[in-house]
Amino acid sequence: MTGLISARDLDWHPAPLAPDYRSSILRSPAHALLHYDPTETEMTGPTFGHNMLGALDDNLILNYANPGEAAIGPRIIVHGKLIDEDRRPLPGKLIEVWQANAGGRYRHKKDGYTAPLDPNFGGCGRCISGEDGSYSFQTIQPGPYPWPNGGNDWRPAHIHFSVFGDGFAQRLITQMYFEGDPHIALCPIVQSIPSTQAINTLVARLDMSNTIPMDIRAYRFDIVLRGRNQTLFENKMEGL
Amino acid sequence: MANFKESASQTAGPYVHIGCVPTFAGLEGMYGGKDLGNTMITGNPAGKRITLCLRVIDAAGEPMTDAMIEAWQPGPEGSFGPTEGFNHWGRQPTDAETGEAIFKTLMPGAPTGQTPHILLWIAARGINMALITRVYFPENDNAADPVFAIAGERAATLVAEKTDNGYVHTIHLQGDHETVFFDV
Ligand SMILES: [Fe+2]
Numbered sequence: 114m115t116g117l118i119s120a121r122d123l124d125w126h127p128a129p130l131a132p133d134y135r136s137s138i139l140r141s142p143a144h145a146l147l148h149y150d151p152t153e154t155e156m157t158g159p160t161f162g163h164n165m166l167g168a169l170d171d172n173l174i175l176n177y178a179n180p181g182e183a184a185i186g187p188r189i190i191v192h193g194k195l196i197d198e199d200r201r202p203l204p205g206k207l208i209e210v211w212q213a214n215a216g217g218r219y220r221h222k223k224d225g226y227t228a229p230l231d232p233n234f235g236g237c238g239r240c241i242s243g244e245d246g247s248y249s250f251q252t253i254q255p256g257p258y259p260w261p262n263g264g265n266d267w268r269p270a271h272i273h274f275s276v277f278g279d280g281f282a283q284r285l286i287t288q289m290y291f292e293g294d295p296h297i298a299l300c301p302i303v304q305s306i307p308s309t310q311a312i313n314t315l316v317a318r319l320d321m322s323n324t325i326p327m328d329i330r331a332y333r334f335d336i337v338l339r340g341r342n343q344t345l346f347e348n349k350m351e352g353l
Numbered sequence: 354m355a356n357f358k359e360s361a362s363q364t365a366g367p368y369v370h371i372g373c374v375p376t377f378a379g380l381e382g383m384y385g386g387k388d389l390g391n392t393m394i395t396g397n398p399a400g401k402r403i404t405l406c407l408r409v410i411d412a413a414g415e416p417m418t419d420a421m422i423e424a425w426q427p428g429p430e431g432s433f434g435p436t437e438g439f440n441h442w443g444r445q446p447t448d449a450e451t452g453e454a455i456f457k458t459l460m461p462g463a464p465t466g467q468t469p470h471i472l473l474w475i476a477a478r479g480i481n482m483a484l485i486t487r488v489y490f491p492e493n494d495n496a497a498d499p500v501f502a503i504a505g506e507r508a509a510t511l512v513a514e515k516t517d518n519g520y521v522h523t524i525h526l527q528g529d530h531e532t533v534f535f536d537v
Contacts, residue, residue: 123536126362127481139412144419146485146536149503151463154472154487155435158425159442167384177380184507186488196400198357211372221368221378223419235380237372273372273529275364281425282537286476286483288363305481333515337360 114185118151118282119340124307131305135262147165161207164242170239173212177220177235184234186215190331191272191322192291194246198340202246208336209239209275210250217270226258226353251329257296263316269296269303273333276336287301291332329332365470370384374446379531389444390423393458396438396448400429400459405488407454409447409475412527414533416452420477421445424456427469431462460490469497475524484534488513488522506531 129141135311169176184231195203213219213236217227220236234253242248255270269286278284290297297303297316306312314337325329372379374388394402399501405424409417424443428436435438435441445454461469469490476483485501489512494502501508524532 121359122537125358129481129484131481134479134481136364139415140364140417140477140479140526142410142479142484142531142534144507144531146534147503148536151537152500153433154425154427154467154470159440161389161434165389170384174367176534177383196357198359200357209372218366219371220380221371225369235371235375235383236374237380237383239372239384260471273363273369274366275373276367281474284423284474285360285362286365287360288366298368299507304366306361306363311358314358314360315363337357339359348506352435352470 117341118156118280121339125311127305131301133301134305151280151282156280158277158279158281158284159238160205161241161277166239166241171250173234173236173238173250174209176238178233182233184214184253185231185307186234186255188251188329189246189254190249190251190329191317192247192249192320192323193317193329193332193333193335193337195242195248195276195338197278197283197338201341202242202244203278203338204242204244204246206238206242207277208242208248209237211237211254212252212255212272212274215253217254217256228256228258234245243298244334254291257294266301267296267299269294269300274336275318276338278338279341281343285336285338287315287336291335292316364478364481365421365476365483367419367478368414370446373421373444377446390440390442393424393443393456393530394438395441396429397454398436398438398459400439402446403458403460403468405458405471405513406519406521407447407456407473407524408452408522409477410526414528417447417477418449418452420475420480422447422453422454423474424458424471426458426461426471427464429459429462429515431464431469433464461525466499468493468495468501470498470500473524485537486524486532486534489513490520491515500535507531507533
């Protein structure tokens with residue numbers, strides 16, 4: 114059970130309707146979201162234990178590969194900390210990821226892109242954050258891919274993230290991008306986020322300090338969920 | 354540089370199944386061949402078993418066949434658990450043909466100060482930040498619920514229909530019957 118969960122800044126997130134992202138036109142509510150403060154329903158949420166994880170769940174290079182084989186592509190570690198807006202680590206939280214292969218192709222019946230499937234790459238992984246909120250995956254760097262949006266649209270290379278917090282109000286799905294990718298500035302999905310500052314929260318940085326020489330590069334991506342446990346006193350102070 | 358504002362939301366996209374329901378997506382054997390959240394009733398818990406069939410309809414009137422819906426709910430006594438033999442959280446993809454997402458669960462009880470309800474969270478291609486709504490049950494005095502009351506004259510969009518085959522609830526993203534979605 115957590116305390117209060119801080120309000121969500123809706124102007125920081127993409128609006129439901131982002132016309133340049135054409136799928137949002139038919140899939141966005143016309144009415145504004147109605148606000149209420151989280152009740153017990155939204156302050157609680159499911160918990161997940163380490164015992165549900167398989168040994169290779171956090172290793173996308175190997176978790177769909179034939180024995181003795183591995184997924185093709187640039188080998189990377191994606192790691193960081195899961196924290197809240199009050200800088201508290203979120204330990205024991207489920208993080209799920211999915212992505213295209215190194216050629217930009219998803220293992221999904223609706224993906225018909227020319228790039229071939231990699232028989233050794235499934236494209237999903239999961240882990241549970243540690244005591245200090247840290248998490249880590251090993252994977253291959255996904256490729257950019259074209260998508261039908263009415264023009265010549267290519268997604269920047271990205272990894273999808275699904276994250277749980279303490280309370281269901283903290284639940285978040287987002288995408289991680291790679292530092293320096295010129296497609297970030299061109300992508301209607303990324304640019305549905307109003308500010309560059311908010312977009313930058315989704316850009317992973319090359320992390321040479323955790324790169325293993327002659328083996329695998331590291332990218333650092335911290336994930337921030339809504340704040341928790343503000344005391345009544347703090348709330349009163351803010352209101353003064 | 355550290356940033357202490359919530360990470361911005363992005364759409365789950367059309368391939369959300371790979372990450373969240375990989376067995377449904379055809380990744381045979383992944384995570385032991387069982388999708389997380391698929392089964393809410395795992396034992397023999399007390400309470401009334403119900404089926405809740407959901408559909409999400411887009412602005413063109415078409416059922417969404419690529420969405421993922423999560424449910425989070427109190428148990429029969431109104432508490433959020435844990436409850437032996439029961440997962441208070443469930444997750445279902447909408448069917449690729451019919452658009453139906455079917456949750457086999459327990460009738461929720463009333464948390465303190467609220468009427469029985471199930472919180473729903475909907476992620477899909479075209480949805481930039483997962484949509485939050487609630488589903489209530491027609492046999493209850495829902496007007497007494499503070500969140501239901503906030504929905505005002507649109508609150509009827511939050512009530513499931515009772516049928517011979519269980520409860521059915523249609524979520525409309527737009528139109529005359531647009532479902533109430535919440536910022537909470
Ligand atoms: Fe994607």
